[in-house]
Amino acid sequence: MNARTLELVAGPVRSILRSALIWTIAIAAIVFVTVAIWPAFENSAAVSQAFDQLPAQIVQAFGLAEIGTPAGFLRGNLYDFFIPLLMAGAAVGFANSLSSSEEDNGRLEVVLAQPVTRQAVFAGRILAALIWIVIITAITTAVQFGSDALFDLQIGADRLVATLSLCALLALFCGALTFAAAGLTGKPSVALGLGLVVAVGGAIVAALFPLSSALAEFAHVSPWDWAFAGDPLSNATDGWRYFALGVPAVALAILGTWAFGRRDVSAA
């Protein structure tokens, strides 16, 4: 990789450094604090009984089943909603900040006036967002393992790695969708809106649609369903789930890059 190509990735990596560190610290802190209360859950029959008395639909919708087990505890408190949503939010934010937002405020023009292709500039920004999501995932995984050891939460490493990988892929899917919208339109409102609608709306669809017999079939349109319907903390993950998120993410990233090279660049 030559200096020019490296800069097209390193520059955007640096430009979101501060927000990326904030996201990383926030997610890692939530994981640590949540795992820290595991000993209270593990030994509290009252807490388990309280959740058992909730309606079955509520328990299912919010992933509260078997909250007294390590897998149930992590699913209900972290990985059924919070961590995937935070990581998806981070990815959407990075994607919007590095593409349509930069274009809208005119900061891309200085870079695009240099001897680089538009596609290379856009692809460099996608790679920068990817790098930060990988870093966040790696640090979250490390904090999860460390916290588990510290607070004696026993769960298989393969289950955790699979779950966090699916969180990362869901985030990348939402980020790639944001990049695609940015590449096609250059409008931050469209890019950010679409990314967040899919991230948040997908969570709602995956959580609530199964509660209705009429809507249950449509839960499968949600990328959250593709990622977590198999309960990766409790069961081995089917390989297709990785591809179901990863392949569209790559396709959306390519679409955004292609589209960005073919349209007008917005002026400040």
Place this chain on the structure above:
Amino acid sequence: MPEGVQTGGTATATGATAATAVAAPGDSSAEPMMRVRGLVKDYGSTHAVRGIDFDLRRGEILGFLGPNGAGKSTTIRCTLDLLHPTAGTVEVFGLNPRREGVAIRSRLAYVPGELRLPERLTGAQLVASIGRLRGGVEERRRDEIADRLKLDLSRRTRQLSTGNRRKLALLLAFLWPVELLVLDEPTSGLDPLMQHEFVKLLREARDAGATVFLSSHVLSEVQRTADRVVVLRSGRIVAQGTVEEMRSRSRQRIEVWFDGDVPAGVGDVPGLADVAVEDHRFTASLVGPIRPVLSYLAGQPVSGMQLEEPDLEDAFLDLYEEPR
């Protein structure tokens, strides 16, 4: 209209004298650095550029003038492949910006009109970052330009004033020895001292062989630096020619004193308008060649005469206004 000045949306400059005068030393090529033909750019129903033709000749400084919204920045952004023309063609160095944008941009430097820089970087970091995209930075040259522009490169760009951000953009433009400088309102926000330094840098770049495409609202700056000008209004070229030709479009104020009363018939002299007679002198606007006026005055007891230097601004104010 003076000879050589062309007006109209599809006129193409043909001033061979001017082209010869500004050709780069040793360059015999007549190939323009930039060739724009029938350029049209629409934004939906808005017609930003309505079919313009002009050439930027090798080694010249071309002033690109017009009121706000005339289509100057749109035209410039088409040459850089930031915008795709609705119709017409743009060639830079004989290359197509859309297909060969990287090759074009490696040979030019650009200062955008609406200047937005990454806010978290210091000036030095921004220069280094752009330098990595352009194959390196000559630090001695960087420091020399920063010193001349009185620019502190250790400060973050968000801490810089508008003028200092503009200086940073100018530093980035003059840092590399490019063949073409594309400058869109380059001195906007600069104080007069720095505008003067900019003109010096511009002339040095031209002397080193660079061609300059200069969009500006500062007519005095164009008057001092440009070889030719192209004037846009509402997306059309309304005039183009050398600065001298453009300047000669403007009305000159003439004032003549006589030993006695002002002779009769002064109001009938061809080329004089708005004649006002007062005691032993008259004032008028010179709107045509001066020869008939001098012929008239030759036989009169003239004690003094003053002819004001025509100003580019006067010429352009008429061009800038929409016809009623």
